[in-house]
Amino acid sequence: MNGQRAAGVVAQVALQVSAVALAFVLGFVLVLIFGYDPFEVYSVLFNGALGGLENVAWSLQNTTPLIFTGLAVALAFRAGLFNIGAEGQLVAGAFAAAVVGWAVPRLAGQDLSGSPFWNATWYPVGAGVVLATLLALAWTAVPHRGRPAQRLAAVRRVAGVVAALVAILYLLIPRASGLFLWVGDVAVVPLALVAAAVAGALWALIPALLRSRLGVSEVITTIMFNFLATLLASYLLTTTAFKEPGAVPQTPAVAPRAQLAELARFAPQSCHRDLDATQLNTGFVLALVVAILVAYFLWRTTLGFELRAVGANAEAARAQGISVGGCVVLTMLLSGALAGLGGAEQVLGVHHHFVKDFWVGLGFTGIAVALVGQNHPGGVVLAAILFGALQNGAVEIDMMTLFPRELILVLQALIIFLVASGPMLQEILLRRRR
Amino acid sequence: MNETLWVVLAYTMVGATPLVLAGLGGVFAERSGVINIGLEGFMLFGAFFSALVAAKTGRPVLALLVSTALLAVVGLVFALFTVTLKANQVVSGVALNMLASGLTLFLSQVFFDRRRSFSLPDEAKLDFRFFVVLALILVPLCTVLLDKTRFGLRLRAVGENPKAADTAGVSVPTYRYLGLVISGILAGLAGSFLPFYCGSFAKNMTAGRGFIALAALIFGRWRPAGVLSAALVFGLADALQTTLLSNLIPSQFAMMVPYVVTVVILAGFIGRAVPPASLGIPYEKESR
Numbered sequence: 040m041n042g043q044r045a046a047g048v049v050a051q052v053a054l055q056v057s058a059v060a061l062a063f064v065l066g067f068v069l070v071l072i073f074g075y076d077p078f079e080v081y082s083v084l085f086n087g088a089l090g091g092l093e094n095v096a097w098s099l100q101n102t103t104p105l106i107f108t109g110l111a112v113a114l115a116f117r118a119g120l121f122n123i124g125a126e127g128q129l130v131a132g133a134f135a136a137a138v139v140g141w142a143v144p145r146l147a148g149q150d151l152s153g154s155p156f157w158n159a160t161w162y163p164v165g166a167g168v169v170l171a172t173l174l175a176l177a178w179t180a181v182p183h184r185g186r187p188a189q190r191l192a193a194v195r196r197v198a199g200v201v202a203a204l205v206a207i208l209y210l211l212i213p214r215a216s217g218l219f220l221w222v223g224d225v226a227v228v229p230l231a232l233v234a235a236a237v238a239g240a241l242w243a244l245i246p247a248l249l250r251s252r253l254g255v256s257e258v259i260t261t262i263m264f265n266f267l268a269t270l271l272a273s274y275l276l277t278t279t280a281f282k283e284p285g286a287v288p289q290t291p292a293v294a295p296r297a298q299l300a301e302l303a304r305f306a307p308q309s310c311h312r313d314l315d316a317t318q319l320n321t322g323f324v325l326a327l328v329v330a331i332l333v334a335y336f337l338w339r340t341t342l343g344f345e346l347r348a349v350g351a352n353a354e355a356a357r358a359q360g361i362s363v364g365g366c367v368v369l370t371m372l373l374s375g376a377l378a379g380l381g382g383a384e385q386v387l388g389v390h391h392h393f394v395k396d397f398w399v400g401l402g403f404t405g406i407a408v409a410l411v412g413q414n415h416p417g418g419v420v421l422a423a424i425l426f427g428a429l430q431n432g433a434v435e436i437d438m439m440t441l442f443p444r445e446l447i448l449v450l451q452a453l454i455i456f457l458v459a460s461g462p463m464l465q466e467i468l469l470r471r472r473r
Numbered sequence: 474m475n476e477t478l479w480v481v482l483a484y485t486m487v488g489a490t491p492l493v494l495a496g497l498g499g500v501f502a503e504r505s506g507v508i509n510i511g512l513e514g515f516m517l518f519g520a521f522f523s524a525l526v527a528a529k530t531g532r533p534v535l536a537l538l539v540s541t542a543l544l545a546v547v548g549l550v551f552a553l554f555t556v557t558l559k560a561n562q563v564v565s566g567v568a569l570n571m572l573a574s575g576l577t578l579f580l581s582q583v584f585f586d587r588r589r590s591f592s593l594p595d596e597a598k599l600d601f602r603f604f605v606v607l608a609l610i611l612v613p614l615c616t617v618l619l620d621k622t623r624f625g626l627r628l629r630a631v632g633e634n635p636k637a638a639d640t641a642g643v644s645v646p647t648y649r650y651l652g653l654v655i656s657g658i659l660a661g662l663a664g665s666f667l668p669f670y671c672g673s674f675a676k677n678m679t680a681g682r683g684f685i686a687l688a689a690l691i692f693g694r695w696r697p698a699g700v701l702s703a704a705l706v707f708g709l710a711d712a713l714q715t716t717l718l719s720n721l722i723p724s725q726f727a728m729m730v731p732y733v734v735t736v737v738i739l740a741g742f743i744g745r746a747v748p749p750a751s752l753g754i755p756y757e758k759e760s761r
Contacts (some may be wrong), residue, residue: 063514072581121563123510244738255739258563259691262684265734270732293523387583404692406567443582455568460558 048400055411055418056462059425060366062453066446072406080442088141090429093313094435095355096302099229102320102387102427104129106326108405111374112331113414116338118370120349124246125401127268132331132379133386134272135238137393138281139231140386173199194323201237204313216422227297232325239379240372242268247371257371265402272435276395289392299325300389322384327420330382346370380404407455426451475662481712484518486605487670488700489708491516493608493664495686495691496700497615498659503695504619505652505749506632507555512660514684519544519664521577522673526585528591533599533669540665541658544759548657553649559755572675592673604666609660612658615697628652633747635756637687645756660686695749707731 055470063081070077088098108125115122122128229303246260276288283291299321304312336344349354357363381401386393404426411425413417433447457464477663502509508514522543528534551569553562578589585591591655619625630638639645663686669676685707692706693699707730714727 111622123563123567123621198726199519249736253741255741256753258510258753259687260736260739263688263735266681266684266732267729270725270729274723277723277725282696288699324499403567403571406564407571441587443579443587445575445579445582448571449579450574452568452572455552456560459560459564459568471502 046282048130051413053199054465055413055458055462056083058457058464059411062450062457065453066450069449070442070446073439076444080148080436080440084429084430084447087439088214088432091313092310093316094431096314096317096319097434098424098431099323099432100326102423103319103323103326103388104381104385104401104402104406105367105423105426106330106420107384108378108401109382109408109412109419110330110416111377112348112409113412113416113419114333114337115262115370115376116298116375116414117350118346118366119353120250120370121258121369122164122243122261122371122374122378123258123406124264125242125374125381125405126398126400127261127265128242128378129374129385130268130272130398131242131382132235133382133398134290134393135379136231136235136383137290137293139234140227140297140360141291142229143227144294144296161355165209168207169202172202173206174217191222197434211282213455227294228299231297231387232380233295233377235374235383235386237379239375239377239382241375242379243371243375244368247368247375251367257448268307269398273395274391275399287392288395289390292391293387295409298391299384299389300367301388318389319385320388322388325380325384329377330416331418333377337416342366342369376403392465404451407451410455474577477716481709481716483711484715485705485708487601487708488711489704490605490608490687491666491705492689492704493612493701494604494663495683496668496689496704497608497611497662497697498656498661498663498758499686499690500615500619500695500697500700501628502656503648503650503752504632504749505628505649505692506635506749506754506756507649507653508562508566508594509574509653509660510563510687511551511569511683512656512686513679514566514569514571515544515547515575515657515660516667516675516679516683516686517570517577518547519661520667520678521573521580522661523665524577524591524593524668525580527597527599527668528674529580529584529595531594531597534599536597537599537665540661544657545654546663547661548654551652551657552653553692555653556646556755557589559616562753564754570683577674590673590675590747593668598672599669601666601670604662604669604752607662612701619697624651628744631750632751633746635751639756640756645758648716649756663723688731691735691748692731692738694747702723706734 067077072078084441087094088213089095109131110120111128112298125257242264243261246255246257246264248258249255249260273288276290281290284287301314301317302319302321302323303311303317306314335343337347345356345361345366346369348359348361349370350361353363356366382398385397385401390397408419408422408426412420412422429447429450433444436446437444495628498515499509499512512704519540522541523533523536526539527533530536541636544564547569551565553563555565580587581591617625620628625637626628627643628648628651630641630643631645631652635645638648660683663682671678686704689700689703689707692703693701708728710730714722714724
């Protein structure tokens with residue numbers, strides 16, 4: 040019934056695969072030109088990428104953050120937005136996750152009723168502020184007649200839920216130490232993930248608003264916010280408040296309870312030797328779940344439909360009564376949140392610290408992942424595996440041969456060039472044949 | 474006091490020179506309608522090729538010529554993808570940066586016995602003041618070229634309204650190719666400044682200067698004189714931090730200046746920055 044659509048998908052996949060294959064052929068020639076044995080280099084590369092359980096686990100570990108950043112770029116692209124800022128948003132998310140994962144379990148064991156924010160003077164004031172915030176949010180949620188009522192309604196709803204959660208926590212913490220212990224113990228991972236998503240989204244907020252209100256291209260602003268994030272992070276890692284004592288510029292380690300469990304723990308005993316060396320963690324499973332959720336959101340919800348409508352033709356979407364500005368903001372926030380989750384996975388699952396420069400290249404490779412994956416969540420997962428495996432192959436090339444590992448960067452760049460120009464190349468080649 | 478002033482001025486010029494050259498490169502690409510995120514990559518290629526030839530031959534002038542020729546080729550390849558094959562310009566820029574980062578390190582290891590950095594022998598060094606003077610000469614030259622010549626008019630027309638230019642008989646692809654080749658050469662010169670100034674080539678030594686040049690391009694409103702003043706402001710911010718205010722302000726905050734300024738400028742708080750009308754849009758010639 041859907042034969043035509045299936046054929047279209049097959050043609051698209053074939054185009055992507057042939058572009059990737061062509062990049063590998065060019066890489067092969069490059070190796071040959073410089074007098075190395077391409078068969079040796081490529082066999083080491085493929086063995087490093089996918090040979091044996093341990094290498095597969097390493098590759099999937101590299102894959103995980105790329106799924107998140109790839110999804111972030113892909114989701115934005117579906118709404119016609121180019122989020123080059125995934126790296127900055129990932130940094131913001133990672134930092135938030137690191138702080139929550141480190142500070143919350145430490146604070147959870149302490150009696151806070153005498154400390155600032157929760158002492159006898161400030162508790163009533165704080166409670167008043169919280170209630171006022173909630174009332175204000177409830178008021179903004181009331182639809183206004185004669186105005187574009189739906190504008191940002193979804194954003195407000197999310198903000199309302201977050202504010203309500205903050206309020207409940209604030210009001211209950213000093214009264215129920217049991218609850219607070221629970222937050223520091225069981226709930227710290229979800230809390231850190233939420234904090235990371237919120238931080239990532241906030242890092243995308245200004246570019247989003249500039250785009251929706253003033254029509255400023257998000258391409259340049261998100262690039263600028265990448266640099267701002269990395270500079271701010273490297274500054275914070277020089278301050279005593281956030282830097283762990285010692286030579287390494289990193290935050291203190293997150294508590295064991297705040298770490299994402301390694302998948303090795305759930306594997307049969309016989310696999311442990313292969314898996315123990317890697318930090319493949321439940322974040323990978325989370326990435327797959329998030330990919331499914333993004334697909335569900337895009338194709339099974341009204342908001343997802345509106346988002347795609349805006350991406351396909353913003354003017355037509357506006358004519359249909361879709362709030363284009365609200366959609367742009369919402370998409371950028373979601374995109375930032377996805378990238379932020381990727382940062383949380385890196386901190387909570389792999390490094391266990393917010394280490395300086397762990398993020399280099401994750402955002403830009405995410406663009407490549409989204410491009411090769413055709414901005415489809417399934418394609419993004421497959422493309423992320425391709426790039427993650429290539430990275431592990433690079434490590435293997437470094438260890439096993441005299442050949443520079445940077446071959447992989449060259450291959451990645453060639454893949455991007457060829458995939459990006461694939462449709463036109465195909466057209467030219469087919470025209471010639473006719 | 475007088476001496477400090479000279480030191481600040483010198484630091485400003487050293488910081489501004491690569492930004493001016495790369496920013497001028499950005500002017501030619503973007504006024505012809507092609508977004509050039511790849512300035513960083515062009516710069517890195519320029520830095521590597523000139524350092525490579527200078528270190529191997531000991532002849533800096535030859536190195537500069539070879540590097541310029543190679544950068545023209547890189548510009549051509551970039552144009553092939555973005556203009557002829559209509560690949561997304563931003564994506565292509567990202568790919569170019571990745572290619573530059575990978576290929577320069579790859580070649581460095583091939584030519585220098587598995588090392589990712591190498592230094593230049595003394596006889597291979599070119600006085601870096603040459604680049605400062607070159608940048609200052611090129612600004613008025615580029616202004617004249619863009620504003621007073623037929624070439625400049627056509628290049629700008631292709632970036633503002635390619636359809637009108639095409640109707641008037643100006644070949645849109647030709648001018649975009651020319652814009653990108655000039656862009657590659659100028660950004661390459663900006664990159665060449667770095668190894669001659671530092672006396673060595675190091676891994677990813679451009680360190681984001683291509684993106685700061687992009688910021689200078691926007692701050693300078695896509696005009697050569699504007700690029701110069703923007704680069705001087707950014708250079709001054711950096712120079713003040715390194716010389717006078719190093720105890721007062723952390724270096725990271727001085728480094729944030731170009732990015733913050735760019736966002737503020739784009740937001741329109743200090744005058745409006747309006748990019749060329751057809752920036753980023755591949756030109757489709759209407760068929761029949």
